[in-house]
Amino acid sequence: GDSVTQMEGPVTLSEEAFLTINCTYTATGYPSLFWYVQYPGEGLQLLLKATKADDKGSNKGFEATYRKETTSFHLEKGSVQVSDSAVYFCALRGSSASKIIFGSGTRLSIRP
Amino acid sequence: NAGVTQTPKFQVLKTGQSMTLQCAQDMNHNSMYWYRQDPGMGLRLIYYSASEGTTDKGEVPNGYNVSRLNKREFSLRLESAAPSQTSVYFCASTTRGAGMTDTQYFGPGTRLTVL
Numbered sequence: 559g560d561s562v563t564q565m566e567g568p569v570t571l572s573e574e575a576f577l578t579i580n581c582t583y584t585a586t587g588y589p590s591l592f593w594y595v596q597y598p599g600e601g602l603q604l605l606l607k608a609t610k611a612d613d614k615g616s617n618k619g620f621e622a623t624y625r626k627e628t629t630s631f632h633l634e635k636g637s638v639q640v641s642d643s644a645v646y647f648c649a650l651r652g653s654s655a656s657k658i659i660f661g662s663g664t665r666l667s668i669r670p
Numbered sequence: 671n672a673g674v675t676q677t678p679k680f681q682v683l684k685t686g687q688s689m690t691l692q693c694a695q696d697m698n699h700n701s702m703y704w705y706r707q708d709p710g711m712g713l714r715l716i717y718y719s720a721s722e723g724t725t726d727k728g729e730v731p732n733g734y735n736v737s738r739l740n741k742r743e744f745s746l747r748l749e750s751a752a753p754s755q756t757s758v759y760f761c762a763s764t765t766r767g768a769g770m771t772d773t774q775y776f777g778p779g780t781r782l783t784v785l
Binding site: 604662 | 705
C-alpha cells in the first residue's frame with residue numbers, strides 16, 4: 559500500500575541555517591504530495607503541495623519539488639527563523655484514494 | 671467562519687468509561703475524518719466519512735464508533751475507554767472525498783487521557 563517515510567527528528571538548527579527535511583514515498587500511479595506543519599498546541603495546517611511530477615510547491619519561504627524519478631518530496635528553506643519551530647509532516651493522497659497518508663513527523667527546533 | 675471546531679479540548683477518563691468527541695465544520699465540506707496522534711507515529715486514520723450518510727473504517731478503527739450526524743457534524747465515540755486510547759484526537763474536513771488536490775483542514779485537537 560501507499561506509504562510515506564520522512565527523516566526522524568528532532569532536528570535542531572541555528573537561526574538563518576539552511577533546512578532540509580527528507581521525505582520519500584511509495585505509491586502506485588500519480589499521487590499528490592503535501593507538507594503540513596503543526597505548531598505547538600495546534601492542529602495541522604497545510605504548508606505546501608504539488609500535484610504532478612516536477613511541480614514545485616512553495617509557501618512562507620519553504621519549497622519542495624515533486625521528484626517522480628527518486629519518489630521524493632524534500633522540504634527546504636534557505637534561512638530558518640525561530641518561528642519555524644514546529645513539527646512537519648509529509649503526506650500523500652493516492653490517485654484513487656479519498657484518504658491522505660501521513661509520515662511520522664519531524665520535530666524542528668530553531669535556536670536564536 | 672470558525673473552520674473546524676472540536677470539543678472538548680481536554681478530557682480525563684477512567685478505564686471503562688464512555689465519551690463522545692464532537693467535531694463540526696462550517697465550510698460546507700463533504701468529507702470528514704478522525705485521526706489519532708501518538709508520539710513517533712504521526713497521524714493514523716480512525717474513521718472517515720466521504721459524504722453525508724456514509725462512514726468507513728480507517729487504519730485503526732477498533733474501540734471506536736462514529737456518527738455523521740449531518741453535513742456539518744462528525745462525532746467519535748469511545749464505548750469503553752482503555753489506556754491504549756490515550757492520545758490526541760484530530761478532526762479534519764475536505765471539500766470532496768476524491769479530490770486529488772484537496773486540502774485537509776484540521777481542528778485544534780482533543781487531548782484524551784485514560785487512567
